[in-house]
Amino acid sequence: xxxxQTRPSPQSHPQAPVRHYDxxxxxxxxxxxxxxxxxxxxxxAIAIVETQTPEQAASRPRAYAFSPVSRGIFEQLGLWEQxxxxxxxxxQVRLTDGDWSVGIDFRPQDGDGKPVYxxxxxxxxxAALQASLQESNSLDYLAPAQLRQVxxxxxxxxxxxxxxxVWTCTTDLVVAADGGRSPLRSQAEIGTLGWQYWQxxxxxxxxxxxxxxxxxxxxxxxxxxxxxxxLPNGHCQIVWTxxxxxxxxxxxxxxxxxxxxLQARYGEQMGRIEMLKDPLLxxxxxxxxxxxxxxxxxxxxxAAHSCHPVGGQGLNMGIRxxxxxxxxxxxxxxxxxxxxSLAVLHRYQxxxxxxxxxxxxxxxxxxxxxxxxxxxxxxxxxxGIWTLQRVWPLRWLALQLMTGRFGRxxxxxxxxxxxxxxP
Numbered sequence: 531x532x533x534x535q536t537r538p539s540p541q542s543h544p545q546a547p548v549r550h551y552d553x554x555x556x557x558x559x560x561x562x563x564x565x566x567x568x569x570x571x572x573x574x575a576i577a578i579v580e581t582q583t584p585e586q587a588a589s590r591p592r593a594y595a596f597s598p599v600s601r602g603i604f605e606q607l608g609l610w611e612q613x614x615x616x617x618x619x620x621x622q623v624r625l626t627d628g629d630w631s632v633g634i635d636f637r638p639q640d641g642d643g644k645p646v647y648x649x650x651x652x653x654x655x656x657a658a659l660q661a662s663l664q665e666s667n668s669l670d671y672l673a674p675a676q677l678r679q680v681x682x683x684x685x686x687x688x689x690x691x692x693x694x695x696v697w698t699c700t701t702d703l704v705v706a707a708d709g710g711r712s713p714l715r716s717q718a719e720i721g722t723l724g725w726q727y728w729q730x731x732x733x734x735x736x737x738x739x740x741x742x743x744x745x746x747x748x749x750x751x752x753x754x755x756x757x758x759x760x761l762p763n764g765h766c767q768i769v770w771t772x773x774x775x776x777x778x779x780x781x782x783x784x785x786x787x788x789x790x791x792l793q794a795r796y797g798e799q800m801g802r803i804e805m806l807k808d809p810l811l812x813x814x815x816x817x818x819x820x821x822x823x824x825x826x827x828x829x830x831x832x833a834a835h836s837c838h839p840v841g842g843q844g845l846n847m848g849i850r851x852x853x854x855x856x857x858x859x860x861x862x863x864x865x866x867x868x869x870x871s872l873a874v875l876h877r878y879q880x881x882x883x884x885x886x887x888x889x890x891x892x893x894x895x896x897x898x899x900x901x902x903x904x905x906x907x908x909x910x911x912x913x914g915i916w917t918l919q920r921v922w923p924l925r926w927l928a929l930q931l932m933t934g935r936f937g938r939x940x941x942x943x944x945x946x947x948x949x950x951x952x953p
Contacts, residue, residue, distance in 0.1 A: 549699045551577045551670075552869060553859070554688055556677050556714055557707030558587050560652070561831035561848035563659035565705060567607050568856030568942055570666035574863060577699065578663075579690060580673040587673065588656035591807065593735075593759060593767045595746075595842025596650040598641070599934040603853045606942040609658045616654045618760045619645035622745045627900065627912055628752070634918050640929050647746060647842070647933070649759040649767070680704055680717065686826045686870065703870040705828050705855070707848075710817065712833035718824050724817035724836075729754045729901070730777040731839055732770040734809040735761070736792075739801030742766055748840070749795075750900035755840045756795050765806065769839055770795065771901075774813065781811050814838055816894055818887060822879040826870035828855060835886050838893045846934055847886055853940035854881050885937040892931060 553569075555562045558580030566578055580587055596617060604610045623646045626633035636646045663669055675692035686701050706714035715722075742760035749756040754771030761767055770792070772780065780788060789805055796803055817836045822829045831848030855878045862874040899911055918925050930936050 551575045551699055551701045552863075553577075553703040553705055554579060554677075554699065554701045555705045555707055557709065557831075557833070558582070558584070558671070558673055559707060559709075559831075560655050560659065560845060561852050562705070562707030563656070563663065564603070564607075564849050565707065565830065565852035565856055566669060567609070567659050567662045568603075568853055569859065570663060570669060572856075572860050572863060573668060574859070574869075576666075576669045577701075578669070578671050578673070579675050579677050579688075580671070581676050583674050584660060584671070588653050588660065590652045590656075591735075592652040592733075593761055594650050594652070594655075594845045595757075595759060596648040596655075597842075597846040597933045598644060598647070599939060600846045600849045601644075601648060603849055603940060603942065604658070606853075606940075607662065609662055612658045612661070613650065613654060616762065617651070618649040618744055618762055620647040620649070620744055620746045620760070621645060622743075623647055623748070624745060625748045625750070625915070627750050627908075627915055630912060630915075632912070632916055632919065634915055634925065634928075636925065636929050636932075640922070640925055641933070645744075646929070649746070649761050651761065677714075680714065682826055701826075701870075702868060703826055703828065703859075703875075705830060706833040707830050707852075708833055710815075710832040710836050712829065714827065715819065715829055715833050718827055720824065720829070721820045722817050723820065724815060727814040727816070727838060727897070728773055729771050729838075729897075730774040730811055730813050732768070732772070732777055732780060732809050732811055734768050734792075734805055735765055735807045736768060736796075736803040736805050737765050738803045740799075742800055747797075749797075750896075751795070752901060752903050754901050755897065757839070757842070758796065759842075766800075766803075768792065768796070771814070771839070771897075777811055781809060816890060818883075818890055822883055823872065823875035825872055825875075828875055828878060830855060834882075835890060837890050838897045840893050840897050841932055843889050843893055843934075847889055850885075850934060850940065851882050853942060854878060854938075857940050857942060881938060888931075888936070889934075 552574040554577045555566055556579045558578050566576055604613055623636040624633050672692055675690055678689040678691050681687040688699050689696055706712050708714055744760050747758040757769040759767040819834050822834050830851040837844055858878045859869055862869055867874050
């Protein structure tokens, strides 16, 4: 795997000139690097501040549902050729209500003929993004490094600690890609709406005895959704949602008993399964920031929002955030506008916040509608499944919503024409 060359910290001599960046991206995960990759040919001076080394940041043992719109963004970035052969292309996504025999099957012919969805492993996406940034001479990858403080004003000063030294740079814009507990969001006193769900998720990787045939499953049980994501090498990632107390009890079981219960929930469609990794537990919450921007600050990805994992929307929302912000910044740069001004940043917020609100509402409605035993609602949702399976236009509309095609899509191909045009 190719990794970025990191930039050493400048000398902290009191007479040393202060380095200036057009934007400082705090967080070198997939969302932060997508933004930087989208701007790598813009001529903007960019710094990425990441607390881990590049190797550590790329090694997270996680896989994601990766949408066709996210694929389109990676195509526009010139990265899909590297990524496409190393992800699973879903030829079918099957949604069922518990053990009810009727389900909804989404196939390529229900959309544009391309795979319905994809499963992408963290290290595959990170390797492509990290390699792409080596093409830019105007980007500094500071890792490991930590943003100690931001001083907002007409000029923004960032205090960065790296190699045991604290040094200061100036910037027009700070981008918070620093996760759900974003210190930058807290420092800016941006409030959030949302709640902690009564559920938690267990995730692990299994090897089934028989081929997964590139079919993904979302099984809705009254206790919570159970997702099976087919991975390369015949493996599958499991996301098992259950009430928090039940999920913790499952984690405390002996491995053999846990595997028996996992097999019962998984089903026999691929034969017996072998667990390849120890299960991990994480809580689930819904969160939407009151605003995504303040003067000289923009939130992207989990720093701006988080949702229930049902439907695999979280990472894809963040990738669209990054691509949308890149398009807005390139447009502003071509007009010689102040990148940190609210006039510029509100364009990003108007674009992304309402679209993310739709997705957050959809995931919340799905989870609440299926995670219960109330008989009238069971009857309504099963009627809905039966109807969607038989009425193609409705199935097409549902697929547009699930895959992020309902809103405005970023067009990163416009960058070259805008950058070549006189301001």
